[in-house]
Amino acid sequence: MIQGIIEILTEDTGVQAVVGQNKSANKYKVYPVRAPQKEEPPYIVVFKLPGVPTQDKHSVSTLDECKFRAIGYVKNYIERDAMTEAIRGALDGKESVTDAGINFSSIWYETDSDGFDEPAQSYAAIVDFGCMVIR
16 A cells, blocks of 8 residues: 555655655655665655554455555755645545555545654654555
Protein backbone atom coordinates (compact mmCIF):
# COMPACT_ATOMS: atom_id res chain seq x y z
CA MET A 1 0.00 0.00 0.00
CA ILE A 2 2.77 2.44 0.87
CA GLN A 3 4.38 2.08 -2.57
CA GLY A 4 1.12 3.47 -4.02
CA ILE A 5 1.23 6.49 -1.69
CA ILE A 6 4.86 7.10 -2.62
CA GLU A 7 3.90 6.95 -6.30
CA ILE A 8 1.15 9.54 -5.79
CA LEU A 9 3.49 11.85 -3.86
CA THR A 10 6.40 11.62 -6.30
CA GLU A 11 4.14 12.34 -9.28
CA ASP A 12 2.70 15.48 -7.68
CA THR A 13 4.30 18.71 -8.91
CA GLY A 14 3.79 20.46 -5.55
CA VAL A 15 5.69 17.71 -3.73
CA GLN A 16 8.37 17.68 -6.42
CA ALA A 17 8.90 21.42 -5.95
CA VAL A 18 9.24 21.11 -2.18
CA VAL A 19 11.46 18.02 -1.86
CA GLY A 20 13.51 18.14 -5.05
CA GLN A 21 15.58 15.24 -6.35
CA ASN A 22 18.24 13.16 -4.64
CA LYS A 23 21.96 13.78 -5.21
CA SER A 24 21.98 11.38 -8.18
CA ALA A 25 19.08 13.37 -9.70
CA ASN A 26 17.24 10.13 -10.52
CA LYS A 27 14.26 10.30 -8.11
CA TYR A 28 12.28 12.67 -5.95
CA LYS A 29 13.05 12.42 -2.23
CA VAL A 30 10.06 10.38 -0.99
CA TYR A 31 10.93 7.15 0.82
CA PRO A 32 9.25 4.20 2.54
CA VAL A 33 9.77 4.07 6.33
CA ARG A 34 13.15 5.85 6.41
CA ALA A 35 15.37 7.98 4.22
CA PRO A 36 18.77 6.75 3.06
CA GLN A 37 21.59 7.58 5.43
CA LYS A 38 23.03 11.04 4.89
CA GLU A 39 19.97 12.30 2.97
CA GLU A 40 19.67 16.05 3.38
CA PRO A 41 16.28 17.68 4.04
CA PRO A 42 13.85 18.40 2.55
CA TYR A 43 12.49 14.88 2.08
CA ILE A 44 9.43 12.79 2.99
CA VAL A 45 9.14 9.36 4.59
CA VAL A 46 5.87 7.42 4.53
CA PHE A 47 4.86 4.45 6.67
CA LYS A 48 1.78 2.43 7.52
CA LEU A 49 -0.04 2.75 10.83
CA PRO A 50 -2.38 0.15 12.36
CA GLY A 51 -5.62 0.09 10.34
CA VAL A 52 -9.06 -1.45 10.53
CA PRO A 53 -9.90 -4.34 8.20
CA THR A 54 -13.49 -4.47 7.03
CA GLN A 55 -15.35 -7.44 8.48
CA ASP A 56 -17.40 -9.48 6.00
CA LYS A 57 -19.56 -12.31 7.17
CA HIS A 58 -18.37 -15.66 5.77
CA SER A 59 -16.03 -14.15 3.13
CA VAL A 60 -12.68 -12.45 2.68
CA SER A 61 -12.73 -8.68 3.01
CA THR A 62 -12.11 -6.84 -0.25
CA LEU A 63 -12.07 -3.34 1.26
CA ASP A 64 -9.69 -2.28 4.02
CA GLU A 65 -9.46 0.99 5.90
CA CYS A 66 -5.77 1.77 6.23
CA LYS A 67 -3.92 4.49 8.10
CA PHE A 68 -0.57 5.98 7.17
CA ARG A 69 1.72 8.80 8.15
CA ALA A 70 3.81 11.05 5.95
CA ILE A 71 6.61 12.96 7.67
CA GLY A 72 8.24 15.78 5.78
CA TYR A 73 11.64 16.84 7.11
CA VAL A 74 12.86 20.40 6.61
CA LYS A 75 15.85 22.39 7.89
CA ASN A 76 13.94 25.52 8.92
CA TYR A 77 10.65 25.66 10.80
CA ILE A 78 9.31 28.25 8.37
CA GLU A 79 9.42 25.58 5.60
CA ARG A 80 7.17 23.27 7.64
CA ASP A 81 3.89 24.77 6.41
CA ALA A 82 4.89 24.49 2.75
CA MET A 83 5.80 20.83 3.32
CA THR A 84 2.48 20.12 5.07
CA GLU A 85 0.51 21.81 2.28
CA ALA A 86 2.39 19.91 -0.43
CA ILE A 87 1.74 16.55 1.25
CA ARG A 88 -1.89 17.33 1.98
CA GLY A 89 -2.49 18.79 -1.49
CA ALA A 90 -1.15 15.64 -3.15
CA LEU A 91 -3.20 13.19 -1.09
CA ASP A 92 -6.32 14.68 0.51
CA GLY A 93 -9.50 13.67 -1.34
CA LYS A 94 -7.56 11.53 -3.82
CA GLU A 95 -8.94 8.46 -5.60
CA SER A 96 -6.34 6.55 -7.58
CA VAL A 97 -5.36 3.26 -9.12
CA THR A 98 -1.57 3.51 -9.14
CA ASP A 99 0.91 1.98 -11.55
CA ALA A 100 1.85 -0.34 -8.67
CA GLY A 101 -1.73 -1.71 -8.83
CA ILE A 102 -2.95 -0.23 -5.54
CA ASN A 103 -6.61 0.82 -5.79
CA PHE A 104 -7.37 3.70 -3.42
CA SER A 105 -11.11 4.35 -3.41
CA SER A 106 -10.52 7.28 -1.07
CA ILE A 107 -7.68 9.04 0.78
CA TRP A 108 -8.43 11.61 3.45
CA TYR A 109 -6.49 13.95 5.73
CA GLU A 110 -6.85 13.31 9.46
CA THR A 111 -4.43 15.55 11.36
CA ASP A 112 -0.99 17.11 11.39
CA SER A 113 1.52 18.06 14.06
CA ASP A 114 5.06 19.32 14.56
CA GLY A 115 8.15 17.33 15.39
CA PHE A 116 11.90 17.59 15.56
CA ASP A 117 14.60 15.02 14.73
CA GLU A 118 17.57 15.69 17.02
CA PRO A 119 20.19 13.58 15.20
CA ALA A 120 19.32 15.14 11.83
CA GLN A 121 18.66 18.60 13.33
CA SER A 122 15.51 18.80 11.19
CA TYR A 123 11.98 19.97 11.82
CA ALA A 124 9.20 17.56 10.91
CA ALA A 125 5.74 18.07 9.46
CA ILE A 126 3.84 14.97 10.62
CA VAL A 127 0.69 14.39 8.56
CA ASP A 128 -1.71 11.49 9.19
CA PHE A 129 -4.17 10.09 6.66
CA GLY A 130 -6.77 7.40 6.34
CA CYS A 131 -7.62 5.55 3.14
CA MET A 132 -9.87 2.85 1.75
CA VAL A 133 -8.03 0.25 -0.31
CA ILE A 134 -9.86 -2.15 -2.59
CA ARG A 135 -8.07 -5.52 -2.61
